[in-house]
Amino acid sequence: MSRAYNFSPGPAALPEAVLRQAQAEMLEYRDAGASIVEISHRGPEFLEVARRTEADLRTLLSIPDDYAVIFTAGGATTVQALLPLNFAAPGQAADYVVTGHWGKTALKQVAPVIDARIAASSEGGGFRDIPSRAKWMLSADAAYVHVTANETIHGVEFRDIPSVGDVPLIADFSSSIASEPLDISRFGAIYAGAQKNLGPVGIAVLIVRRDLLQRAGQPRAPIFDYRAQLEAESMLNTPPSWNWYMLGLTVKWMLDEGGVAEFAAQNARKAALLYAAIDGSGGFYRNEVATDARSRMNVPFFLHDESLNDAFLAQAREAGLISLKGHRVLGGMRASIYNAMPEAGVQALADFMKDFQQRNG
Numbered sequence: 001m002s003r004a005y006n007f008s009p010g011p012a013a014l015p016e017a018v019l020r021q022a023q024a025e026m027l028e029y030r031d032a033g034a035s036i037v038e039i040s041h042r043g044p045e046f047l048e049v050a051r052r053t054e055a056d057l058r059t060l061l062s063i064p065d066d067y068a069v070i071f072t073a074g075g076a077t078t079v080q081a082l083l084p085l086n087f088a089a090p091g092q093a094a095d096y097v098v099t100g101h102w103g104k105t106a107l108k109q110v111a112p113v114i115d116a117r118i119a120a121s122s123e124g125g126g127f128r129d130i131p132s133r134a135k136w137m138l139s140a141d142a143a144y145v146h147v148t149a150n151e152t153i154h155g156v157e158f159r160d161i162p163s164v165g166d167v168p169l170i171a172d173f174s175s176s177i178a179s180e181p182l183d184i185s186r187f188g189a190i191y192a193g194a195q196k197n198l199g200p201v202g203i204a205v206l207i208v209r210r211d212l213l214q215r216a217g218q219p220r221a222p223i224f225d226y227r228a229q230l231e232a233e234s235m236l237n238t239p240p241s242w243n244w245y246m247l248g249l250t251v252k253w254m255l256d257e258g259g260v261a262e263f264a265a266q267n268a269r270k271a272a273l274l275y276a277a278i279d280g281s282g283g284f285y286r287n288e289v290a291t292d293a294r295s296r297m298n299v300p301f302f303l304h305d306e307s308l309n310d311a312f313l314a315q316a317r318e319a320g321l322i323s324l325k326g327h328r329v330l331g332g333m334r335a336s337i338y339n340a341m342p343e344a345g346v347q348a349l350a351d352f353m354k355d356f357q358q359r360n361g
């Protein structure tokens with residue numbers, strides 16, 4: 001079997017060039033005499049990987065100097081849980097704008113330790129839209145405002161994240177980081193689990209304005225302290241070195257391919273192609289998200305006749321298109337089309353959808 005076009009939401013497809021390089025370096029990393037995953041994270045080979053990865057990520061995302069980059073284990077969910085411990089005083093509130101499943105998760109993670117307020121939510125409408133900024137109920141004394149840039153399950157994405165004044169804006173970019181240019185200076189912090197658009201699962205990235213790391217936060221173990229992590233160069237304990245190395249290869253690949261401006265153009269074309277296939281199907285397929293809030297990264301869609309779902313998935317697989325089953329929360333289908341998905345893959349999906357419709361319409 002050859003490699004299929006993989007529409008998995010995460011862990012997601014990695015660029016073939018990255019997998020090939022990892023394969024080539026698997027048994028012996030350069031002249032280390034061992035694999036990168038078998039040697040000390042404090043040795044010269046891994047320290048070079050770590051520093052080069054940060055430098056490349058800074059170039060790729062145009063990260064300003066007054067922002068620190070922290071690499072962490074535990075995924076995006078752990079970052080969510082640690083936000084109030086690091087950035088909110090005991091008893092201080094934080095405002096959450098909830099536009100889908102992951103915004104709810106972020107809220108759930110902090111509810112035990114902070115007065116987490118729902119500043120706005122689109123749950124009443126089934127998370128198909130983004131509440132307009134005029135309706136956000138923000139509090140001036142909040143520690144931060146949290147938003148989810150792209151909702152991976154509901155397929156809802158901010159086109160422009162509104163300003164929130166002086167309170168730091170913290171955004172979960174797990175499924176859209178590096179998909180288009182971003183002005184990081186507008187944020188107090190952004191974070192992302194790597195397994196959507198940055199590399200393999202097992203590592204997350206937190207990009208945080210350095211002054212926020214001076215906040216006292218709440219009592220916490222050193223391992224949960226981002227200031228301590230930064231001082232230890234994200235190596236307070238043994239870091240996920242293999243994942244870090246793979247993230248480094250993926251970031252380098254994105255730079256080699258032309259950087260975020262190039263991916264933004266590709267991603268816009270890919271999303272336009274797929275939404276056109278859905279909207280042009282005369283109702284055979286449908287996407288329920290408000291047009292101006294549709295995600296460029298995750299495209300949930302439904303067949304008009306749900307009894308065709310199993311046949312759709314089986315035949316897609318035969319056509320070399322895998323991982324299209326929707327999340328259990330929504331059902332239906334979902335195509336995740338991150339940076340590593342080539343335009344030819346989306347074209348193949350659109351062609352298959354048309355063909356399937358002709359045979360079953």
Ligand SMILES: *Cc1c(COP(=O)(O)O)cnc(C)c1O
Binds near residue numbers: 076151
């Ligand atoms: C996948 C995802 C998460 C959870 O990531 P983990 O690494 O599994 O903790 C959080 N937020 C968003 C937007 C995601 O897509």
